[in-house]
Amino acid sequence: MTLKVYLSGEIHSDWRERITVGARDLDVSFDAPVTDHGASDDCGVAILGAEDQKFWHDHKGAKLNAIRTRRGIEQADVVVVRFGDKYKQWNAAFDAGYASALGKALVVLHPPEHQHALKEVDAAALAVAEEPEQVVEILRYVLTGALPDRAARAAE
Amino acid sequence: MTLKVYLSGEIHSDWRERITVGARDLDVSFDAPVTDHGASDDCGVAILGAEDQKFWHDHKGAKLNAIRTRRGIEQADVVVVRFGDKYKQWNAAFDAGYASALGKALVVLHPPEHQHALKEVDAAALAVAEEPEQVVEILRYVLTGALPDRAARAAE
Amino acid sequence: MTLKVYLSGEIHSDWRERITVGARDLDVSFDAPVTDHGASDDCGVAILGAEDQKFWHDHKGAKLNAIRTRRGIEQADVVVVRFGDKYKQWNAAFDAGYASALGKALVVLHPPEHQHALKEVDAAALAVAEEPEQVVEILRYVLTGALPDRAARAAE
């Protein structure tokens, strides 16, 4: 059965593309939030009407986005959450907590310098990776049992 | 994956058709209650036998309809509930509460004059719209990330 | 074990008091929404700050009230929902749907003229009563097995 993977978090680098391209030969379907920053910020007022207050402007948008993101997480077998170098990224951590409470298989992807700050998130994960290519290798192993070529060396 | 949308509530205007026609290019499947008012009222006695008491006449019908409506809500990703200008529409509010307790993404559609009376229902929703076309725009955004042309203006 | 009863719906008559006074000798605990209409409407802005828009004024209040009402329903064994003579009372129907989806024992209390409009709500209930005193009799029967004195006549 197709493995359903949700790619949550950072939207300012090409990590999603590196995973989806790397896994194109696997029986995986990917879902993700809307990654157009402007559309994501303004969708609420664009569809449902303008707001004077920034709080409600954001609120309407965040709720519309939640229709997509909650469904994406709830339907996923694996939730990958990426933390990048910039911004607060509290929505990424929120998604990780949401996925964890639903018992989803959680994979966290972040640079090593975030290790201490993310220790609670990592502790809820089944894998912690640094590079998108490792996520591809995880998906390949989970689906086929095949390990990467470099595995022989690493496992020695 | 196809987005499953249940269209609950008012049955005396063309709002369902406006949504289904507007979304015909999207990967959405729609479900709804039986919208033939007469059939909906009389289905119970028509199939299971007449009743002397109006209460039981209604009761048998309401239970038959519940086979369809509960399944529709339970299988939906998004539940849209429309409140119109007339009638008590308690079944619409009941459906909204039912959907909310199941954690469904709730979209409420009503004219502005009902705003105060529907505040508890709106507070449980992820979007509150006034026109069926806004629901189409929500579905399009949720599935594709695309905002309506008029969004540029609204988001300014 | 104490029977937990939540009394939802209409707040402009003394029906809650008639039930709680009538059941004062029974092992029942009662919960209910805030029934001070003004406080219920304004709690959000009173605590969290004023809003220019009536929609958000109501929204903040409805969400604060939801902290209490959802907990009340979720912890209840029996949810009684009262529909009165006036107002839209969509929050009452919402609560009934919410309680029904959670599998709560639902008791509906309404005057006979609402029978047709409430048929879907009634169909989800385990009892439909017209007077608060009947609710007391239900609670007494459920807890003790005792029927009201007038039962001998009615059951003949």
Next chain:
Amino acid sequence: MTLKVYLSGEIHSDWRERITVGARDLDVSFDAPVTDHGASDDCGVAILGAEDQKFWHDHKGAKLNAIRTRRGIEQADVVVVRFGDKYKQWNAAFDAGYASALGKALVVLHPPEHQHALKEVDAAALAVAEEPEQVVEILRYVLTGALPDRAARAAE
């Protein structure tokens, strides 16, 4: 029934004390994570043995802390999550997501400058406050229906 409140998030200011002192006359029980920063960081190795790698040092500690924090959230009626001025605070956002997926009543507490970055978290909440005293007022209202004295002005 006692209202169970879990106080998650920032541990470097006196916000928890301000809430617990302010609510001391209410029927509320409070729970929270271990707020001794050093103990929280080192508990894993202190009890289960030292680790050479910082990752596993943190990992063992984060898992021990999860015994307490998950239970606290799962048993709570209301989960308050506080975001302060400093640090990444991803564990706070994680807790908010976890609580949200469990359907807990979520109250978020943060200074106004975090509003945009926290919009997804705020959108999942039933209340967003800036000061601990507002949380006390929420708890008081939820339990007793009483509004703060300053409410008369705010609600005008």
Next chain:
Amino acid sequence: MTLKVYLSGEIHSDWRERITVGARDLDVSFDAPVTDHGASDDCGVAILGAEDQKFWHDHKGAKLNAIRTRRGIEQADVVVVRFGDKYKQWNAAFDAGYASALGKALVVLHPPEHQHALKEVDAAALAVAEEPEQVVEILRYVLTGALPDRAARAAE
């Protein structure tokens, strides 16, 4: 989406065939227990080895059959339970209780003389019918909104 219907209960008349033939033009899939009485009684010992004690002979068979029946009920949208004229049929009532606790739409089918003895089962059902053809009409109405020709008369 295909309506999944599980046909539980009596195995000594042609009621299942009357329903499946009657509904052959509808988007319905049917499931049922093994209806070969001999195979159903002896499957356990036939596959897993003979038993000296009738109790364990029956026990092994009943458990094998449970692999099929529980799955059938759990995957169904609608569970139809038929009570016939003979035998104790406790397994039919057990299935009805099992389906009810899972929140399945329950349809009970029995001759009128069993009405009093089945009152608890009927009270958990969304429809109580006497003839298999009525079940076909229910399925047709639930899926298409169409009422039987004779409905005009009955609804008058």
Next chain:
Amino acid sequence: MTLKVYLSGEIHSDWRERITVGARDLDVSFDAPVTDHGASDDCGVAILGAEDQKFWHDHKGAKLNAIRTRRGIEQADVVVVRFGDKYKQWNAAFDAGYASALGKALVVLHPPEHQHALKEVDAAALAVAEEPEQVVEILRYVLTGALPDRAARAAE
């Protein structure tokens, strides 16, 4: 913690009393349906008004009783279901199915002649007993680890 036991089924012998008396030294609380046959049959019309049709007379009663019986089963740790010598007892089998779907520990109590007819119910149980005293012994063993005096012989 007190072991909560629900005693479902037959109401025409003293089996419940034999169990509650036998277990009076144990930390057990017992619950059961209303066992006054007349009250149980007529409660609906006695409280909610007379019905012309026997079906609805029974229906209203069965639903009122369900308020008590479902709560009893849902709150129980152990559900004991007794099948006696007479009547159809479909409500007993319904309760067993209901308890089983909820994952309750099920104990079935019946005379040996019902063994074949109850094989599906017995197969869902954690114990099948013939005498109420055996149920007492089960409760004592579960709570204290103590076996009956006659155990030494039986276990040889």
Next chain:
Amino acid sequence: MTLKVYLSGEIHSDWRERITVGARDLDVSFDAPVTDHGASDDCGVAILGAEDQKFWHDHKGAKLNAIRTRRGIEQADVVVVRFGDKYKQWNAAFDAGYASALGKALVVLHPPEHQHALKEVDAAALAVAEEPEQVVEILRYVLTGALPDRAARAAE
């Protein structure tokens, strides 16, 4: 609907192949853990980086494998757990407990000498078999109602 079967446990004999070959004419889909012992042991470090400590080497691998095994069990209708002659096989028993808590139909497969040690696992199962061919017969019976040819003799 295709019957989903997860084959857990022992990986050093051909039992999985005997079942999948034997059931190739049935509407069954099979899933299983990675059965390459070396890959299963080393997958964690091969993908996510080497560890000095054997505990963490194993830990990373076991967690990656859990992505596959938990999904396999959660999606299965039937979980078959095989205990062989060698090794501790605690992961097999763990899977059986995991499947049992999720309410999966559990089939246990083991040689007779393990009967006493596996009594708790067997007691949670719907079938206990000794040979893989019996599992094929179970699947055939569950799906088609057909018993093996040798059944006539066994059932006599």
Next chain:
Amino acid sequence: MTLKVYLSGEIHSDWRERITVGARDLDVSFDAPVTDHGASDDCGVAILGAEDQKFWHDHKGAKLNAIRTRRGIEQADVVVVRFGDKYKQWNAAFDAGYASALGKALVVLHPPEHQHALKEVDAAALAVAEEPEQVVEILRYVLTGALPDRAARAAE
């Protein structure tokens, strides 16, 4: 609120006593299976009647014990599973899997030589300890935040 701890697994050493004595000053309640090996093996036949076949002798006992063990695990906040030096201990691993699927906080206690064989069980745990005293320290830390005196050294 009292922390509920279930102590599963090995019954031939004093580890349970070491934990309960060590934690006697903490707000913890302990539960465990019946640890009298003979009673545990024979309870089924002792209460429900002798069996000729060892399989059914064991089966009846294992099911009676399951009434206690499943309840103990389901009611626990923390499930500690101890693996000792001898026996297959598949019931301990089964309990660990059962607890894990229910989302319980799992603590595993075993000598270091079982590390590789228990890697899947350990990977599901929030703590892996070698000595009962460490479990006491975990409980103390979880409840009070206090670390053991020797923690200063270990955390350096």
